[in-house]
Amino acid sequence: MKELRHLMTPLDFSVEELERLFDQAGEIERHLPDFAHMCDGRILATCFYEPSTRTRLSFETAMLRLGGKIIGFADASSSSASKGESVSDTIRVISCFADICAMRHPKEGAAMVAAGRSEIPVINAGDGGHEHPTQTLTDLLTIRSLYGKLSDFTIGLCGDLKFGRTVHSLIHALIRYQGVKFIFISPPELRVPDYITELLAEKGISYEEVIRLDDCLPDLDLLYMTRVQRERFFNEEDYVRLKDFYILDKDKLSRAKQDMHILHPLPRVNEIAVDVDDDPRAAYFPQVQYGLFVRMALIMTLLDMTDDHMNHGLLRW
Amino acid sequence: MLNVGKIEEGFVLDHIQAGKSLSIYHQLGLDKLDNTVAIIKNARSGKSGKKDILKVECDIDTLNLDVLAFIDHNITVNVIRDGEIIEKRHLVLPEEIRNIIHCHNPRCITSIEQGLPHIFYLADENKEIYRCRYCDEKYRGRDGEL
Numbered sequence: 043m044k045e046l047r048h049l050m051t052p053l054d055f056s057v058e059e060l061e062r063l064f065d066q067a068g069e070i071e072r073h074l075p076d077f078a079h080m081c082d083g084r085i086l087a088t089c090f091y092e093p094s095t096r097t098r099l100s101f102e103t104a105m106l107r108l109g110g111k112i113i114g115f116a117d118a119s120s121s122s123a124s125k126g127e128s129v130s131d132t133i134r135v136i137s138c139f140a141d142i143c144a145m146r147h148p149k150e151g152a153a154m155v156a157a158g159r160s161e162i163p164v165i166n167a168g169d170g171g172h173e174h175p176t177q178t179l180t181d182l183l184t185i186r187s188l189y190g191k192l193s194d195f196t197i198g199l200c201g202d203l204k205f206g207r208t209v210h211s212l213i214h215a216l217i218r219y220q221g222v223k224f225i226f227i228s229p230p231e232l233r234v235p236d237y238i239t240e241l242l243a244e245k246g247i248s249y250e251e252v253i254r255l256d257d258c259l260p261d262l263d264l265l266y267m268t269r270v271q272r273e274r275f276f277n278e279e280d281y282v283r284l285k286d287f288y289i290l291d292k293d294k295l296s297r298a299k300q301d302m303h304i305l306h307p308l309p310r311v312n313e314i315a316v317d318v319d320d321d322p323r324a325a326y327f328p329q330v331q332y333g334l335f336v337r338m339a340l341i342m343t344l345l346d347m348t349d350d351h352m353n354h355g356l357l358r359w
Numbered sequence: 360m361l362n363v364g365k366i367e368e369g370f371v372l373d374h375i376q377a378g379k380s381l382s383i384y385h386q387l388g389l390d391k392l393d394n395t396v397a398i399i400k401n402a403r404s405g406k407s408g409k410k411d412i413l414k415v416e417c418d419i420d421t422l423n424l425d426v427l428a429f430i431d432h433n434i435t436v437n438v439i440r441d442g443e444i445i446e447k448r449h450l451v452l453p454e455e456i457r458n459i460i461h462c463h464n465p466r467c468i469t470s471i472e473q474g475l476p477h478i479f480y481l482a483d484e485n486k487e488i489y490r491c492r493y494c495d496e497k498y499r500g501r502d503g504e505l
Contacts, residue, residue, distance in 0.1 A: 128472050151468040151493025155475060170466045172494055 047344055048157040048164045052178040052215045064183050066339035066348060067332070071187075074107070077338065080347060081110030087140035088114035089132065089156075090167070091123055091147040096308065096330070097167050097176070101144045104337035113140060130159045137161035142345055163344035171207050176340065177307055178211040180333035185264060187332060188303045188325055194221035200255055201227075201268035201288050201313060203234040208307045209268060213238055217247055224249040225258045229284045232270065254287045259298045265290070267306045267326075269313050291315035298323070305329055363397050369416040371437040371444075372427070377401055380411030383430060392417060425453040429460075429489070429500040454481050456489065460498060467494040 048054070055063065070077050086105035090098050093116060102112045115121040122132060129147065133156040136143050143160065145153045146167040153166035153173075168174040186192050197216070199209050203226050213234075216222045224242065226234045226249065233251065242249050252258050259265070270288045272281050290304070295318055306314060306326040318324050342348050375383060380398050389396050397414040404410035415422075419438050427434060428450035436448040461477045462469045469475050469491070478492035489498045 129468065130472065130474075147468070148466075149468040149471060150464065150466050150495075151491070152472075154493055155468050155472055169468075170494075
């Protein structure tokens with residue numbers, strides 16, 4: 043019997059395993075109808091202790107597109123957690139009902155606790171400000187699909203780099219690939235944490251820190267935008283002074299490379315002007331689609347379904 | 360100069376950072392023993408000017424070396440038998456510590472989930488940094504309270 047696998051952080055998968063996962067996601071993208079019955083008879087439990095519409099819908103759509111069914115809850119008030127049930131007990135119960143579980147919880151490490159007690163694969167769908175691995179897998183697949191590879195590019199990460207967990211996870215995932223240069227674009231208050239720049243320096247990875255997006259746009263192959271929240275600033279004056287530095291509009295975009303790709307984990311507020319949406323470089327809505335494909339591939343991988351179906355000739359490797 | 364007598368059987372913790380001996384005394388649970396314990400504060404030290412020393416008359420096996428290494432792995436452990444040092448143990452930082460410290464991060468699952476072991480892994484040996492297995496909150500033995 044194969045060992046039960048879970049996904050807690052993007053680093054749980056080796057680079058080679060990620061390659062296989064992304065190849066699988068690519069197959070799904072190209073031959074979506076072929077996968078419509080892959081998970082017939084299987085059930086995904088989406089245990090969301092806090093609301094997250096997009097992530098939950100992406101997981102649920104992924105399972106439905108594979109032919110499986112879904113059960114679950116969309117916030118803690120409609121679960122036994124409101125009666126004081128522990129995460130450990132909840133996952134033991136869910137293990138009796140479902141074949142795989144995607145869990146989001148406001149407490150950091152909750153999914154890890156669930157994985158330790160579970161009889162079924164557990165996917166961390168976000169644990170507080172800690173990890174959100176399927177967002178990182180989405181980002182990596184988007185880059186790989188649009189740029190063609192996960193190496194030898196310059197990526198600008200813009201906005202709140204201090205508290206943004208998607209940014210931290212993406213950096214950790216990208217440092218495993220060759221020739222990735224990072225440019226961090228943020229106000230001084232929201233700089234990327236020291237432990238990350240120390241890690242990059244230790245590994246000899248090239249990075250720069252700049253305050254204005256304009257300063258580095260022409261150099262970027264990829265731009266990863268995040269929201270700069272007003273409440274993160276120490277005072278209103280600084281917010282007003284700096285906020286426009288981190289808004290991407292058509293005028294700023296005119297200075298970027300013609301083949302640059304713009305990513306954003308969404309939801310977007312005003313950091314990317316709507317007039318950018320029609321630009322061919324805007325990749326943040328296709329990114330959502332890649333999120334679906336990578337979650338489909340992940341469900342199949344954790345349910346160990348890929349080999350079976352390869353044997354039946356259903357997958358085209 | 361104050362003289363403290365030799366011990367016959369037990370262990371001596373030497374090169375404790377000056378001023379830390381009393382907290383280590385409690386952290387190791389030595390306050391719960393009936394055995395003789397000498398706490399020497401601010402002894403002269405060639406290396407660091409001042410140091411603390413703990414002399415304990417009891418079996419070395421009662422000492423949790425992982426706890427001690429986590430607190431300060433520069434402490435030297437001298438094992439005493441028949442009044443003589445028979446062994447010097449050098450401490451190494453344990454790869455993992457369990458239920459020695461508790462995570463103080465209010466956002467950590469350990470803050471609400473009953474019965475979880477509090478596990479910390481060695482994240483950076485040079486900087487002596489441990490991180491909570493669940494939330495990755497950072498701890499250093501020398502900085503924190505146990």
